Amino acid sequence: MMWWERSKRWCGIWLLGLLLALPAVGQRSGQQLDVFKGVGIDPQLGAYVPLDLTFYNEDGQPVALRKFFDGRRPVLLTLVYYDCPMLCNLVLDGLEKALRQMSWTPGDQFEVLTISFNHRETPELARREKAHYLEMLGKPAAAAGWHFLTGDSTTIRKLTDAVGFHFRWVPEKKQFAHPAALIFLSGEGKIARYLYGLEHDPGDVRKALVEASEGKVGTVVDQVLLYCFQYDPNENSYVANAFNIMRLGGAVTVVLLGITLFVFWRRERRRQREALHTAS
Numbered sequence: 641m642m643w644w645e646r647s648k649r650w651c652g653i654w655l656l657g658l659l660l661a662l663p664a665v666g667q668r669s670g671q672q673l674d675v676f677k678g679v680g681i682d683p684q685l686g687a688y689v690p691l692d693l694t695f696y697n698e699d700g701q702p703v704a705l706r707k708f709f710d711g712r713r714p715v716l717l718t719l720v721y722y723d724c725p726m727l728c729n730l731v732l733d734g735l736e737k738a739l740r741q742m743s744w745t746p747g748d749q750f751e752v753l754t755i756s757f758n759h760r761e762t763p764e765l766a767r768r769e770k771a772h773y774l775e776m777l778g779k780p781a782a783a784a785g786w787h788f789l790t791g792d793s794t795t796i797r798k799l800t801d802a803v804g805f806h807f808r809w810v811p812e813k814k815q816f817a818h819p820a821a822l823i824f825l826s827g828e829g830k831i832a833r834y835l836y837g838l839e840h841d842p843g844d845v846r847k848a849l850v851e852a853s854e855g856k857v858g859t860v861v862d863q864v865l866l867y868c869f870q871y872d873p874n875e876n877s878y879v880a881n882a883f884n885i886m887r888l889g890g891a892v893t894v895v896l897l898g899i900t901l902f903v904f905w906r907r908e909r910r911r912q913r914e915a916l917h918t919a920s
Contacts, residue, residue: 679817681834682804689717689802689829695755695789698767705799708751708787709829714852715751716845717823719805721758721816722765722788727838731820732769734839736776741842747785749857750849754786757800757807758816759793766790803831824852836876844877 691706708715718735720728732754739746746752756766766788774783791799800807807818822840824833832852835844850857 678806678808679819680806681819681821681836682806683834684802684804684831685833687802687831689825689831690798691829693791693795693799695791695795696763696766698763698770698788700763703789706829708753709825709827711827712853712856713750713827714832714849714857715753715825715827715829716746716849717803717825718752718754719757719800719803719807719818719821719823720754721756721818722761722769723758725815727818727820730838732773733776734837735822736773738840738842738845739782740777740779742846744846744849745779745785746782748781750785750853752782752786753789755789755791755796755799757796757805757818759791759796761790763790822848824848826852826854827856841877 689705691704691709693705694702695705697703716735718731720731722728735752739752744750754769770783770786770788774780774786777786803823805819805821805823807816809815810817820836820838822835822845823831824835826832830852833848835848
């Protein structure tokens with residue numbers, strides 16, 4: 641089983657690399673493979689997703705998207721299709737792995753929405769996927785916060801267009817060509833961050849959630865870390881912000897110096913009072 645999991649992950653990484661590399665090669669040669677036309681992500685940072693859209697939950701009940709947005713807690717969105725033979729499974733495997741390593745739990749500090757962009761898929765499929773990934777995650781409380789949804793083609797297209805997620809059906813392969821990313825939304829539905837790829841550092845996921853919440857979730861330490869680390873699109877990760885670290889270090893130095901001077905001043909005042917008392 642371990643061998644199969646490792647093989648599946650490496651195959652997925654190879655596949656993602658191929659999907660990313662071939663269009664670039666095609667562009668340099670003045671051509672682009674038809675399968676990749678219109679596929680990718682056009683970042684819509686700062687835009688809002690339409691919260692009036694209605695999807696179907698795992699029980700087949702209609703739910704408005706706004707149900708999952710409370711104005712405070714961030715929402716982590718993944719767009720996949722449940723019968724995907726490879727890439728979507730690896731996206732969800734990578735997300736589950738990151739969530740398992742985090743101290744936070746979906747439904748508590750944040751919500752997770754996994755939505756199928758294949759309008760032919762059913763709530764039954766969504767229910768099966770949810771059960772599978774909750775079992776892997778091993779956090780029963782996450783059932784209230786990790787939602788697997790389906791929808792009709794019009795609703796799905798409105799959502800994917802809003803977040804800049806572009807996919808297409810490849811008839812000869814009987815599969816969808818699509819990108820892989822985690823999309824972080826604020827509690828009001830504003831698009832705050834994209835993390836691309838199959839696997840993600842749990843620390844980066846947490847920072848992206850804090851950033852999306854605009855500081856409404858997380859501890860003081862999270863706020864300091866977000867101040868000292870900045871998202872680098874070239875690295876697809878949060879990297880140290882040297883300028884802010886220097887500024888923070890300078891501020892801490894000033895505070896420590898002030899405390900030290902205050903302690904010395906209090907000690908000197910006490911010594912002087914004791915000396916006057918002794919002299920009298």
